[in-house]
Amino acid sequence: MELTLNHFLVLSAILFSIGLVGALTRRNIIIMLICLEIMLNAGNLNLIAFWYYSPNPELMHGPLFTMFTIAIAATEAALGLALVLAIFRHYKTVDLEQIQGLKE
């Protein structure tokens, strides 16, 4: 079987859905962060897939874009984990249901 663009798009859609459902339902803030990363990577996969099947892949737009996304994702993860640490120190929990500070 030959891999076509659709395979990648479906895989990416599945990854995105997993990430989305996780981010919406899981109560642990760290798992929520991980789910956000999964969603980002689904996006990256899309970029790479569209690039690979595009009429002129030698322009390297897809990988360059993806590399930027990965770099930003890395900073975002660092920032997110730092926030999680700070939140944990403040609330002594990572359960999102216990963290209600946003309403004030």
Added chain:
Amino acid sequence: MNLLDFSHSVGWLLWIPICPLIAGVILAFFNPTGKFSAIVAIAALAVSLGFSLKAFAGTWGYETHTLTHNFTWIQIAGVNLEFGVVLNALTGSMVAMVCFIGLLIFIYSASYMSHDARMGRFFCYLSIFMVGMLGLVVSNSLLLLFIFWEIVGLASYLLIGFWFHKPSAAAAAKKAFITTRIGDLGFLIGLLWAFKATGTFLFFDGGSGLLESSQIVALVASENVLWGLNGAGAIALFLFIGAVGKSGQLPLHVWLPDAMEGPTPVSALIHAATMVAAGVFLVARAFPLFLADEAMLHVVSWVGAFTALFAALVAIAQYDIKRILAYSTVSQLGLMMVGLGAGGLALGEGGVSIGMFHLLTHAFFKALLFLGAGSIIHGCGEEQDIRLMGGVFSKMKVSSLAYLAGTIALCAFPFTSGFFSKDQILLSAWTSNSVVFWISAFASLLTAFYMTRQCCYVFLGKYRGEGHVHESPALMTVPLVILAVFALIMGVISEKKYHVLHYLSGTDFHQHETTVVIISVIIAIGGIALGLIVYAKAKMGIDVVDPVKRALGTPFTLLEKRLLADELYEATVFKLWNALAINLTAFESILNTLVDALTAVVVSIGNFFSNTVDRKLIDKVTFDGTCTRIYKSSRINAFIQNGFLQGYLRILTAGAVVIGVLFLVFAR
């Protein structure tokens, strides 16, 4: 590009770093139990050693040949970033040495760390360390070398901080990482500069590589690009800053003695065969760039000479057995730099062999000394203070004899390996720069003196500690004996029988000068004799003042405090940092005052409006009614705004879905 197509090239060199990488991955993901993890790591390194010996044997007799295997890594907008491996005498001798000593240290660690619960993790880190070191030796690309260089830096951080529950170990790991990072920044600048100037990262590329004559000529042609250096010299300067950080030269030496906080096999690995050798190796690898500008050779030899002297002075006044060895390493690395710099001045291309020869002999006897020290520390119940040792010789005969073999090699006693390599360094300094020669000679005299002092403390007299001194198991002593044999005979065999100097650089030069030989013999024997005179009969102990301290007084105390290098950094860099922070705070408070004043003005205006205009005009007429309505509607908002993070996220998602559906329906 096919990584595994090794059929008709030297691509198989890649297996040398890949084998420990496989072991590292296995250990990282499966985390097997202690004994099994040691077997995996040792087996992988043994395979690497096999390939290394093949590389070594392949370069014998072909010292002027350079074989490469290059492949494109990535290709962006017409620029090719190429990686590759290179096989020449430098690679062959270095990989063989690193693998051989690494293997002995691995075997030793299997016994030394057998009581540690995290042994699997330890061997994983060790394997990754070897990946970095072997990779940087075989790589033919400055960029690839830099990547492996950073892997070495990371692994050293992990290993020095292996016992991270000790605050001092955690601090030492951080210090090593940050200090070498300063050097790495220089390396990075040099790398980018080289790429900008030449358009290639490859060292050898069929005539157009960075180190080949056409590029060097082009670089030299651009004169006075930086502080009077030519194009090649400027790149060499930045690469040298990287080497200064990694090889613990002044002024970035401060991390190296603190790195002793790691387990002793790690000290042996970092300080003998690998990490600190990486800096010297970088200079040796990029030697054509240094040769292209004589000023850089002077810089290298002066930095080396001062480092050698400084560290040898400090080593006299230390009491921690490993710390003495650490400073002696710094000192010997300085001598290697002298060998490279002065050798380059005296002999041109041949200079590389002088520094490298000392690097190779030093690797053997310093690994021996560290492993021997580890064995002695183990035997004395984890005691590292030499004042609490003494009389160890009679209780640990094998370790002690091996240690003494390493000591006389380090002292450059005639006909040991250190004698031959140090003699060449002194000879090249003698012919190029007499001040550097006398500094190096004095540092060598001090080396013999402090090693004798240390041996007197450890081996002579009565045992002053509280532990029960016992010999270490065979798994630890066998590597010691093997290394001791190498430390004693390697110099004479490699120089006299196999002409290793010719092998390392492919050039011929006359080998000895009687005056220098006599001076180095006098230095070695004189230093040892001086040490024996002062310490053989002296009373030693934790509450007894050191004989030299009694004679010297304050200068000795200064040396005990390592010539205040750490304090100097604390007084300058940290102070500067603090001063900046304090000044910024002051600036901020001024800003705050301004903002406060502004706020006061705004508030008074606001008060005027609220009291006169607002209350009377707006409130009573129109506002209250609106407020009531808004108040009521806000209950709905408050229901949504419940502070539950995922609630917001769900609303966001629902909105995105609605927009998506609208888009699908209307945007045909």
